[in-house]
Amino acid sequence: MIKIFFTTDIHGSERCFRKFVNAGKFYNANILILGGDITGKGFVPIVRLKNGYYEANYQGNEEIVSKDELPKLEEEIRFNGLYPYVTTEEELEVIEKSPEKRREIFKFVIKHTLEEWMVLATERLRPLGIKIFVSPGNDDDPVVDDALFVSKYVINPDMKVIEIYDNVEMLSYGYSNPTPWNSPREKTEEEIYNDLKSLAGQMDYNKFTIFNIHVPPFNTPLDIAPKLDKTLKPVVEGGSVATENVGSKSVRRIIEEFQPDLGLHGHVHESPGSVKIGKTLSLNPGSEYSDGILRGVLINLDEKKKKFTFQFTMG
Structure with a gap:
């Protein structure tokens, strides 16, 4: 019997990431899986003033803090899924005028933060022997891939089929069908189907099989979002x-064709739940990262009998 804890869509919330790492010991889990959209949506410039204080426009408020108070402000920003960036008044002028400079800094803070997270996860989980898998989602810039390699203990399973435990195989895929936001990792339905068919064809279905696919299957309770x-x-x-279904038709098709034992999905924060597609049970824990709440699902698996139970968690 093994325990798997799955969560997704933490969008840069350091509070949620720390809860995710601690979930291994808390739930006595053997395996932790973070299913995508791991990075935040922006950074907050903190300007070093000439009088020695620091100023930031954060959540509509002007914050002015001392050097001693700066770490608390940075922590608050990180916990809410954004990245603090200490800068000068001169550089701030450049940032405000240059989209290219903003992109450069954004990529820098993403990479730096993720590298710190991977070190933290390794330090906490390696002594406990808890396996950890962290993969990108459609919102994650390609710079994420490099950051995930900073630790040899944390595994990025994206675009691979990996045996995560004896007799348990997992396919992982972070791309989504097109969205209104033109996010970094999007493909056409045809491309998604071809990618997934190639990966799914590599799996041994005599084992317990998991499709860890960021976007949920189309026209299910897992993919309902505001129109x-x-x-x-x-x-x-x-x-x-009004609402509409925004999941992937190709993901649904590939589940119908290959019938894995379990599907793990995210992407649509508003649609936590479960659905059966043939013999496959697909799960989406949803996300409330902006409130610092970690939503997840704990799976108790008898890998030899290929039987499992699950429980949604929140905390």
């Missing part, structure tokens, strides 16, 4: 926000 207009604002119909 957006051309300005990316929610569409209101009859006094309520």
